[in-house]
Amino acid sequence: MKKIDSCIAWHEHKIKRRDREKLKNQRGCVLWLTGLSGCGKSTIANMLEETLNKKGSHTYLLDGDNIRHGLSRGLGFSDEDRMENIKRVAEAAKLFVDAGIIVIASFISPLRKHRQAAKEIIGADDFVEIFIDSPFCECVKRDVKGWYKKALNGEIENYTGVDSPYEKPENPDVHLNMEETAAEEAVKMIITVLNNLWIFL
Amino acid sequence: MKKIDSCIAWHEHKIKRRDREKLKNQRGCVLWLTGLSGCGKSTIANMLEETLNKKGSHTYLLDGDNIRHGLSRGLGFSDEDRMENIKRVAEAAKLFVDAGIIVIASFISPLRKHRQAAKEIIGADDFVEIFIDSPFCECVKRDVKGWYKKALNGEIENYTGVDSPYEKPENPDVHLNMEETAAEEAVKMIITVLNNLWIFL
Numbered sequence: 302m303k304k305i306d307s308c309i310a311w312h313e314h315k316i317k318r319r320d321r322e323k324l325k326n327q328r329g330c331v332l333w334l335t336g337l338s339g340c341g342k343s344t345i346a347n348m349l350e351e352t353l354n355k356k357g358s359h360t361y362l363l364d365g366d367n368i369r370h371g372l373s374r375g376l377g378f379s380d381e382d383r384m385e386n387i388k389r390v391a392e393a394a395k396l397f398v399d400a401g402i403i404v405i406a407s408f409i410s411p412l413r414k415h416r417q418a419a420k421e422i423i424g425a426d427d428f429v430e431i432f433i434d435s436p437f438c439e440c441v442k443r444d445v446k447g448w449y450k451k452a453l454n455g456e457i458e459n460y461t462g463v464d465s466p467y468e469k470p471e472n473p474d475v476h477l478n479m480e481e482t483a484a485e486e487a488v489k490m491i492i493t494v495l496n497n498l499w500i501f502l
Numbered sequence: 503m504k505k506i507d508s509c510i511a512w513h514e515h516k517i518k519r520r521d522r523e524k525l526k527n528q529r530g531c532v533l534w535l536t537g538l539s540g541c542g543k544s545t546i547a548n549m550l551e552e553t554l555n556k557k558g559s560h561t562y563l564l565d566g567d568n569i570r571h572g573l574s575r576g577l578g579f580s581d582e583d584r585m586e587n588i589k590r591v592a593e594a595a596k597l598f599v600d601a602g603i604i605v606i607a608s609f610i611s612p613l614r615k616h617r618q619a620a621k622e623i624i625g626a627d628d629f630v631e632i633f634i635d636s637p638f639c640e641c642v643k644r645d646v647k648g649w650y651k652k653a654l655n656g657e658i659e660n661y662t663g664v665d666s667p668y669e670k671p672e673n674p675d676v677h678l679n680m681e682e683t684a685a686e687e688a689v690k691m692i693i694t695v696l697n698n699l700w701i702f703l
Contacts, residue, residue, distance in 0.1 A: 309566075314548055314551065314563050314565075314569050315551065315552050316548070316551045316552055316555045316563070320555055321555070321561070321562070324560055325560070330568070343513060348516075348519070350515065350517045351516050351517065354517045354521055354522070354525070357525060359526070360517065360522070360601075360612060361522070361600070363597070364513055366513050367513055371596065371597070371623075372590065372594065372597070374593075377562065389590070392575075393594050394563070395572065396572070396573070396594060396598075397597075397598075397601070398596070399562070400562040400603060401560075401602075402603075414655040424689075430548060491507065
């Protein structure tokens with residue numbers, strides 16, 4: 302017997318992405334922040350959203366921990382679960398782009414295949430990869446959440462940078478070397494890139 | 503060994519829902535349209551979004567078929583999968599509400615427990631249940647997609663209203679009797695309810 306699955310048709314809606322973007326004077330896009338835990342993703346994500354909000358841009362911030370309380374509740378940190386988490390985030394981010402929102406997505410997303418999957422789901426034209434590049438030892442020294450200590454002591458497992466790999470982006474759209482760049486400066490650099498991409502209409 | 507799962511903390515962001523809503527002069531909320539396939543959900547959802555967009559409201563339309571191409575890809579129509587689908591939709595809708603968007607969610611959501619789950623995830627204050635009430639025989643007569651015919655012929659299974667139940671909402675926020683109400687009138691009634699809920703700031 303035929304399953305309903307094969308009968309699902311894509312619905313065209315009357316109000317389209319451009320109509321929603323016009324109201325906001327901006328183009329929807331995803332600013333994908335990748336980097337080790339403790340590299341400064343959250344600091345930059347928050348400062349960036351504050352700056353954009355003040356200039357009247359419509360934003361939304363998705364971050365790893367908050368998503369794991371909702372859309373990805375129940376997923377763990379195995380290879381398979383990390384990939385499923387990234388896929389759900391990317392599908393949600395894609396809907397936000399269709400709604401005309403500038404999405405700031407702050408996710409360790411440690412492997413190239415994770416970022417590649419997100420880019421494919423969201424669409425290359427709407428995906429801006431931003432590498433928040435802090436040296437491992439700096440992240441460990443900071444250890445905001447106290448997890449590096451636990452991971453290095455063997456108290457938790459699958460921790461990126463300790464017993465789980467982080468693959469640096471090879472060709473990110475923005476590469477922020479955090480040893481040389483203050484957070485304010487980093488935000489300015491991102492805004493410049495957004496200007497060049499004609500995100501603000 | 504301790505899993506990372508237990509270490510996930512909720513992140514407070516600098517820019518909050520109210521900041522995002524202020525830019526849009528509206529309160530985020532979910533207008534949850536429930537009803538049989540062919541009852542007129544899509545027609546009303548589209549007309550409603552068009553009306554809201556024209557008056558400058560920031561909206562997004564989530565519908566069952568489109569979500570099943572993305573966030574819920576791979577889920578079927580078993581009891582368990584239908585519930586998982588509704589939960590993912592509700593989690594995504596909740597993020598949109600936090601972004602300050604008026605979400606129009608058009609889902610058959612046939613069982614009370616589906617709508618209840620959505621309401622619990624989204625939060626009762628942000629959830630408006632709208633029952634698009636068309637008699638079964640009218641939906642079958644219309645049969646826009648030709649699926650009722652197939653379902654009644656036994657060519658597809660688990661079809662709501664045919665071999666899968668639809669439980670009418672007992673106390674919806676808006677009850678639209680489609681035998682007596684033209685689509686334009688239905689949209690006006692919904693807008694009136696939104697005015698009474700102080701959705702437009």
